[in-house]
Amino acid sequence: MSRRHQTSAVELPGARSGAPAGACDCHMHVYDSRYPRDPSAPLRPPDAPVEEYIALQQRLRLSRVVVVQPSTYGFDNRCTLDALLQFGESARAIIVADAAIADEELVRLNELGVRGVRFNRALATGASLDDLTRLAPRLATIGWHAQINVRAHQLIEHVELFRRLPCNIVIDHLGHVPQPEGLSHLAFAALRGLIDRGQCFVKLSGVYLESKIGGPSYEDVGAVGRALLRDAPERLLWGSDWPHPTETVKPDAVVLLQLLREWSSDGETIHRVLVDNPTELYRFPAVTTEYEKRIAL
Secondary structure (H helix, E strand, O other), X not given: OOEEOOOOOOOOOOOOOOOOOOOEEXXXXXXXXXXXXXXXXXXXXXXEOHHHHHHHHHHHOOOEEEEEOOXXXXXXXXXXXXXXXXXXXXXXXXXXXXXXXXXXXXXXXXXXXXXXXEEEOOOOOOOOHHHHHHHHHHHHHHOOEEEXXXXXXXXXXXXXXXXXXXXXXXXXXXXXXXXXOHHHOHHHHHHHHHHHHOOEEEEEOOHHHOOOOOOOOOHHHHHHHHHHHHHOHHHEEEOOOEOOOOEEEOOOHHHHHHHHHHHOOOHHHHHHHHHHHHHHHOOOOOOOXXXXXXXXX
């Protein structure tokens, strides 16, 4: 279901421009009509090519990106892998696969820069939770993670399953914690329990998905973001969710990135979320290139 949350490109109070060297957008999608869409896909957005994202990336002053396989293409990862190749060494990717994928294919994809498999149960598409259970040991072996997109009730229902997985997990879109309940909702408690276990990362992305207030402040979702940044910055990632396929009126990604600084004024925390955590999880090299240093200036 599309939502209409208009945002403004005006800088929010207290926001600071620029991003640290090596900063990463950990959640975006590429759409290309050259690749066939899954007939059952609920989301069918227009083309959103790599070159269009690069213009945004430069505006955000980010130098790294994680391309996430969208539900639109089902198990056909060609569009995402093509984007990965176009971005080059500054990118990583998350694919969709079931438990039948061969070990040799995992190795091949790992060499290309793939670092995980997405399980999108929020839209009831792609790989199943049975696939997740069966694949998880192999993901752990190769150093990948399971990226999980679930609604709040699914998070609560399956939290023990997620807790038992041997691989790292990444929960999309702040766990879809419902508003206005927010911090008092059982889904937030489930999310914190997974974080406290030590193998769970959470993406600060898709703030508009559960917000009842809307942009540019998304203040209701901001309470969840602030709590996580205060208590578990070492377990957080930031993502733009570009090109915002659920939204009729597109939010400004600059505003979405500025929210991170609204939620935490601590420079070390911001660096951890934008640079250190992605470098560790996606196995990026240390920030040494002149390009990455220059783009943040």
